[in-house]
Amino acid sequence: MRVKVDPDLCLGCGICEGIVPEVFSMANEPYAEVLLDPVPEEYQDAVREAVEECPEEAIIIIEE
Numbered sequence: 001m002r003v004k005v006d007p008d009l010c011l012g013c014g015i016c017e018g019i020v021p022e023v024f025s026m027a028n029e030p031y032a033e034v035l036l037d038p039v040p041e042e043y044q045d046a047v048r049e050a051v052e053e054c055p056e057e058a059i060i061i062i063e064e
């Protein structure tokens with residue numbers, strides 16, 4: 001699984017980082033940065049949860 005955040009949609013709310021800080025970081029505000037791409041197996045379920053919780057649908061999953 002690969003994952004991206006669309007910086008034009010991201011609000012910088014930090015919900016994704018709260019769910020899976022190993023993959024998403026707000027260190028480079030104002031929007032979330034992806035730390036692990038491709039996403040290791042152990043974080044993939046949490047990334048899917050972050051996609052569902054993101055209020056702007058800014059997280060894009062690319063299944064490989």
Ligand code: SF4
Nearest residue numbers: 010011013014016054
């Ligand atoms: S949950 Fe969505 S809008 Fe919020 S910081 Fe993450 S990518 Fe951006």
